[in-house]
Amino acid sequence: DTGVSQNPRHKITKRGQNVTFRCDPISEHNRLYWYRQTLGQGPEFLTYFQNEAQLEKSRLLSDRFSAERPKGSFSTLEIQRTEQGDSAMYLCASSLGGGGQETQYFGPGTRLLVL
Amino acid sequence: AQSVTQLGSHVSVSEGALVLLRCNYSSSVPPYLFWYVQYPNQGLQLLLKYTSAATLVKGINGFEAEFKKSETSFHLTKPSAHMSDAAEYFCAVSYGGSQGNLIFGKGTKLSVKP
Numbered sequence: 547d548t549g550v551s552q553n554p555r556h557k558i559t560k561r562g563q564n565v566t567f568r569c570d571p572i573s574e575h576n577r578l579y580w581y582r583q584t585l586g587q588g589p590e591f592l593t594y595f596q597n598e599a600q601l602e603k604s605r606l607l608s609d610r611f612s613a614e615r616p617k618g619s620f621s622t623l624e625i626q627r628t629e630q631g632d633s634a635m636y637l638c639a640s641s642l643g644g645g646g647q648e649t650q651y652f653g654p655g656t657r658l659l660v661l
Numbered sequence: 662a663q664s665v666t667q668l669g670s671h672v673s674v675s676e677g678a679l680v681l682l683r684c685n686y687s688s689s690v691p692p693y694l695f696w697y698v699q700y701p702n703q704g705l706q707l708l709l710k711y712t713s714a715a716t717l718v719k720g721i722n723g724f725e726a727e728f729k730k731s732e733t734s735f736h737l738t739k740p741s742a743h744m745s746d747a748a749e750y751f752c753a754v755s756y757g758g759s760q761g762n763l764i765f766g767k768g769t770k771l772s773v774k775p
């Protein structure tokens with residue numbers, strides 16, 4: 547069990563550029579979640595996958611955001627035409643099962659700064 | 662909408678003193694309840710969770726929390742604070758079913774004075 551990993555850890559980009567983040571969950575975890583955390587706030591849910599199927603998307607996930615989880619393993623989160631308001635910590639978590647009581651294991655996050 | 666309220670964005674205690682971090686949820690249906698801790702530049706780590714078994718839940722590092730349905734609360738306590746407890750603490754709820762995500766409070770930053 548190597549834990550959830552995220553890459554890159556930090557990303558600085560200019561407004562209007564596209565960025566892509568990667569999350570590698572704990573192996574054999576069927577659920578994978580993306581959250582966004584801004585300064586002084588708790589993490590806010592963006593989307594989640596059960597295996598390769600994207601089951602739920604938050605209203606926070608505008609059409610500039612897209613997430614994939616091909617083959618039910620790693621996941622990518624892409625933000626197109628970044629805006630300064632996208633600056634945040636993007637957290638990935640994975641879990642085994644899906645009844646709601648299972649523990650979500652979080653990665654260290656990718657900190658995005660849009661200039 | 663379901664929400665989680667953490668009273669006090671910043672709590673400061675002396676080393677050895679009682680730690681009490683408050684969490685209330687808004688729902689008529691008892692959710693699953695979690696406390697996570699976040700150290701600087703690290704991901705969130707689970708401290709403990711309530712999943713409808715015993716109402717007093719013991720977690721790691723000497724922390725415990727009690728689920729009180731009548732008060733819709735799940736406050737986190739530790740009898741004696743240690744310097745290493747300084748971190749940000751998040752309360753979260755989950756309702757299961759097709760809604761798989763956690764709903765987090767805004768967090769409480771705990772400072773421990775020597």
